[in-house]
Amino acid sequence: MSAETVPALQVRGVSKTFPTPEGGEVKxxxxxxxxxxxGSFMVLLGPSGCGKTTLLRCIAGLESPDAGEIxxxxxxxxxxxxxxxxxxxxxxxxxxxxxxxxxQNIAFGLQMDHLPKDEISRxxxxxxxxxxxxxxxxxxxxxxxxxxxxxxxxxxxxxxxPEVLLLDEPLSALDLKLRRGMQLELKRLQQExxxxxxxxxxxxxxxxxxxxxxxxxxxxxxxxxxPPRDVYLRPQTRFVADFIGEANLLELDVDGAxxxxxxxxxxxxxxxxxxxxxxxxxxxxxxxxxxxxxxxSGDGGRFPIIDATFIGGDLxxxxxxGGTTLSARxxxxxxxxxxxxxxxxxxxxxGSLRIVAD
Amino acid sequence: MAKATKARAGQGSWWAGAPGLIYxxxxxxxxxxxxxxYSFLSRAKFGxxxxxxxxxxxYIELFYSESLSGERSFDPTYLQIFFNSVLYSLATAIxxxxxxxxxxxxxxxxxxxxxxxxxxxxTIPFWxxxxxxxxAFVIILNDNGPINGTLTGLGILSEPISMxxxxxxxxxxxxxxxxxxxxxxxxxxxxxxxxxxAEAAYDxxxxxxxxxxxxxxxxxxxxxxxxxxxxxxxxxxxxxxPELLGGGKTxxxxxxxxxxxxxxxxxxxxxxxSVMVLVLVMLALVIFAVVARRSSRRGGQQSLESxx
Numbered sequence: 001m002s003a004e005t006v007p008a009l010q011v012r013g014v015s016k017t018f019p020t021p022e023g024g025e026v027k028x029x030x031x032x033x034x035x036x037x038x039g040s041f042m043v044l045l046g047p048s049g050c051g052k053t054t055l056l057r058c059i060a061g062l063e064s065p066d067a068g069e070i071x072x073x074x075x076x077x078x079x080x081x082x083x084x085x086x087x088x089x090x091x092x093x094x095x096x097x098x099x100x101x102x103x104q105n106i107a108f109g110l111q112m113d114h115l116p117k118d119e120i121s122r123x124x125x126x127x128x129x130x131x132x133x134x135x136x137x138x139x140x141x142x143x144x145x146x147x148x149x150x151x152x153x154x155x156x157x158x159x160x161x162p163e164v165l166l167l168d169e170p171l172s173a174l175d176l177k178l179r180r181g182m183q184l185e186l187k188r189l190q191q192e193x194x195x196x197x198x199x200x201x202x203x204x205x206x207x208x209x210x211x212x213x214x215x216x217x218x219x220x221x222x223x224x225x226x227p228p229r230d231v232y233l234r235p236q237t238r239f240v241a242d243f244i245g246e247a248n249l250l251e252l253d254v255d256g257a258x259x260x261x262x263x264x265x266x267x268x269x270x271x272x273x274x275x276x277x278x279x280x281x282x283x284x285x286x287x288x289x290x291x292x293x294x295x296x297s298g299d300g301g302r303f304p305i306i307d308a309t310f311i312g313g314d315l316x317x318x319x320x321x322g323g324t325t326l327s328a329r330x331x332x333x334x335x336x337x338x339x340x341x342x343x344x345x346x347x348x349x350x351g352s353l354r355i356v357a358d
Numbered sequence: 359m360a361k362a363t364k365a366r367a368g369q370g371s372w373w374a375g376a377p378g379l380i381y382x383x384x385x386x387x388x389x390x391x392x393x394x395x396y397s398f399l400s401r402a403k404f405g406x407x408x409x410x411x412x413x414x415x416x417y418i419e420l421f422y423s424e425s426l427s428g429e430r431s432f433d434p435t436y437l438q439i440f441f442n443s444v445l446y447s448l449a450t451a452i453x454x455x456x457x458x459x460x461x462x463x464x465x466x467x468x469x470x471x472x473x474x475x476x477x478x479x480x481t482i483p484f485w486x487x488x489x490x491x492x493x494a495f496v497i498i499l500n501d502n503g504p505i506n507g508t509l510t511g512l513g514i515l516s517e518p519i520s521m522x523x524x525x526x527x528x529x530x531x532x533x534x535x536x537x538x539x540x541x542x543x544x545x546x547x548x549x550x551x552x553x554x555x556a557e558a559a560y561d562x563x564x565x566x567x568x569x570x571x572x573x574x575x576x577x578x579x580x581x582x583x584x585x586x587x588x589x590x591x592x593x594x595x596x597x598x599x600p601e602l603l604g605g606g607k608t609x610x611x612x613x614x615x616x617x618x619x620x621x622x623x624x625x626x627x628x629x630x631x632s633v634m635v636l637v638l639v640m641l642a643l644v645i646f647a648v649v650a651r652r653s654s655r656r657g658g659q660q661s662l663e664s665x666x
Contacts, residue, residue: 062557082560095558099576108572109562160562 006074008038008196009059009164014068014078016054028054029065030220036164037213038073041190041197043228045207046217047243052200055217056166059198060089072163083112088157089166092173094149096141102152103128103137109160127155130189147178154186158193167199171206183210204244208232216240234275238356241287248293248326249356252284259284263322264346271348277355285356292352293328295319297337301344308340319346390636397629405623416630436614440634443610446525446600447593450532454540454589455582457533462541462581463574466548477545480538488535492598495531496522499603523605531599536592540585547581548574583650591639611635 016029028051036042044052057063059070061082070078077085088109097105103124110120128134131151141149150170157165167186171179187210190197201207207214208228215225218239224231235241238249252259252267259279260266267286277283295305295317306325308317315335317328326346338344397416399408423433465476483491497503499521506518521527551574559569575582597612606613611631618628 060561062561083563083565089558089561091554091558091561093552093554095552095554097555097558097573108559108564112563112565112568156562 006038007035008040008073009036009198010034010069010071010074011036011055011059012069012071014055014058014065014070016051016058016063016065018054027220029058031068032220032222033068034215034222034225036196036198039194039196040212041187041199041210043207043211043214044198044200044217045204045211045214045244046202048202050217051220052217053168056089056168056198056200059164060087060166061085062089086160086163087166088160088162089168090150090153090157090170092169094141094153094173096149096152096156098141100140101137102133102139102141102144105141105152106137106156106159109156113160123159127159130158130192131155131185146174147182150174150182154189158189158195162195164196164198167197169200169202171201172203179206186210208244216243218243234273235287235354235356238285238287238358241354241356246290246327246329247287248290250286250288250324250326252279252286254279254281254284259286261286261321261324263324267348267353270350271353273351273354276353279355283355283357285358286353287356288348288353290316290327290329292349293319293326294347294349295328295330295335295338295344296347297335297342297344301342303344303346305338305340305342305344308335308338308342317344319344321346393629393632393636396626397633399626399629401624401626405625408625413626416624416626419627420630420634436631439609439611439614440638442525442608443594443612444638446529446532446608446610447590447596449529450536450593451540451586451590453529453533454537455586457537458540458544458585459575459578459582462544462548462578465541465545466551467553473549477542480541480545483534483538488598492531492535492602495527495534495603499527499530522603523607525604525608527603527605528600528608528610531603532593532596535596535599536589539588539592543584543588544578544581547578551577583646587643587646590642594639594642595635 011032011034014029014032015027017025017027020026030051032051032055034042034055044055046052054063058065058078061077061080065078068078069076072086077087097108100108106124106127107120110123115123124137125134128137131154133148133151133155136144136148141152144152150173153170170186171182174182183206186197186199199210211228213225214228214231216223216231216239218237223237224235224240226234231240232244235244235247241247242249250261253262254260257278258266279286303319303321306318306320308315310316310332313332314329315332315338317330317335317338319326319328328346396408398412398414400411400413400415402409418430420436421432422430423435424430461480465473465480468476498505500506501518501520501522503522505521506515509515510518521530555573555577556569559573564572594610595612596610597616600606600608600610600613604610611634615628615631615635618624618631622628
């Protein structure tokens with residue numbers, strides 16, 4: 001392996017168990033492996049309690065894994081104490097030191113590295129410039145807005161020029177408008193600094209818009225890793241299909257090579273995505289996005305429309321196909337005659353159905 | 359940092375403060391004025407009470423002794439006692455501080471249900487009279503007490519060391535009596551401390567010692583300052599520990615004052631000594647306030663200024 005191809009960070013078989021207050025145990029991480037390419041923006045996505053923050057804390061050194069190994073540029077770090085790791089964290093609560101000014105906060109980490117004074121002040125200035133807070137170095141964190149505090153937390157971590165920057169739900173405390181702005185800002189910072197970013201979030205839109213790679217977590221395991229578009233278009237598990245965007249999950253009736261949606265009928269071959277695994281008796285859950293469910297009105301429609309609502313320019317409809325319901329979404333222009341209480345016919349867009357694992 | 363605050367509900371009703379004000383005037387201010395006046399009066403004929411004849415004699419007695427022939431010469435006896443009192447009180451405050459920081463931080467990092475219990479345990483000594491607890495130290499520290507017994511029994515000492523009736527015993531007694539007054543305010547500060555800040559400091563490359571010094575200690579500073587005041591000032595006026603454990607050899611001001619109103623029968627001089635204690639306490643508070651203000655300007659966070 002040449003130096004270029006060594007991932008910035010490698011997580012191999014990491015497990016971590018916490019005791020619960022009731023005396024039981026909860027497996028926060030269960031044999032998790034993940035490669036993070038150098039200079040990439042990796043997003044760890046999952047519902048709360050899925051283990052994504054625990055993994056981040058294991059990488060930072062604030063938790064130690066029960067099993068497995070974490071390598072930073074090919075060197076093992078899970079046995080290295082937290083203060084020696086070339087990894088820095090932006091905390092969800094920002095964790096700015098209230099008794100220090102903004103500049104002192106940023107300088108703190110540099111002082112810990114025993115850098116000369118003039119170099120520290122130069123780096124502090126540069127970091128402030130990087131997060132566009134030039135001139136606010138003398139303020140106290142309490143005198144800043146939430147968005148500004150967020151930037152200070154970023155500047156403080158980036159000033160150390162870490163190999164990997166960890167961001168723990170950094171935008172969750174910001175209001176929606178600010179959050180959108182900061183998403184672009186983070187993306188810009190990552191591209192400008194070429195530092196590898198690992199960001200934890202439970203917000204799928206955030207994950208989709210920011211990540212080069214998204215790792216979807218579920219119950220202490222990684223369900224799927226890939227570029228956002230890939231994860232959206234080619235979900236491999238039921239959880240991923242359901243968690244990322246919206247999906248209809250259909251329990252199929254499988255008979256040999258034939259698969260049928262109960263109440264709807266046999267699925268034509270062209271409805272399947274070409275790279276979908278085959279439906280078998282063991283793997284018989286199909287996922288289809290609402291925008292791939294096409295409703296047509298007509299007198300001979302077999303299926304009752306339970307609900308039809310216009311949201312924005314789209315019709316959102318729920319159709320009873322006998323035994324199961326399907327959500328559909330289509331442009332308002334193509335939905336003449338579709339209304340609550342009416343009947344319709346249902347087809348699937350070619351190449352849209354996909355078998356997902358449980 | 360008493361900035362102008364907005365009117366709060368009930369702020370207008372001045373009379374709500376009346377009982378407190380009457381209490382303060384009648385039981386704090388009035389006695390202080392009486393003491394101040396007495397300290398400028400003459401000694402009564404048989405020593406009980408005062409003679410209404412104004413004089414600076416009691417204050418002169420503080421610094422000078424008068425020989426039988428009426429010659430005044432400088433006498434540092436009382437200054438020495440003042441100096442010792444300040445020294446023992448400072449030692450007490452500093453020892454309490456050093457002991458309390460780890461205890462308070464340890465309690466503050468326990469789970470919530472344990473914290474309540476531990477704080478409760480810290481206050482248990484208050485259940486018994488200080489007199490009895492100080493007498494207990496007579497038993498603990500004496501030549502045949504458990505400490506000497508253990509040390510000689512183990513062969514560490516060939517013969518018992520005299521601990522009782524020394525300044526050491528006095529300070530031990532003072533530290534014991536005032537330790538909770540240091541632990542509790544520091545704990546109160548430490549409990550509010552956001553330990554995620556310590557994690558952030560570790561993450562930024564700080565070792566344990568630096569996290570403690572740069573992040574934790576500045577955060578508990580208001581508690582430390584409150585604790586220093588709560589220990590130093592009452593220690594300065596303490597009577598029991600020097601009386602019982604110092605054996606009358608290591609006198610502190612309170613013992614001398616008590617003697618003036620008792621055996622020595624010199625009320626004006628006792629009053630003058632009390633005024634001096636008051637001046638010392640106020641001086642100490644001013645010093646604390648200045649130090650607190652300076653360090654809060656450097657380190658942020660409100661502290662003593664709001665207290666004073």
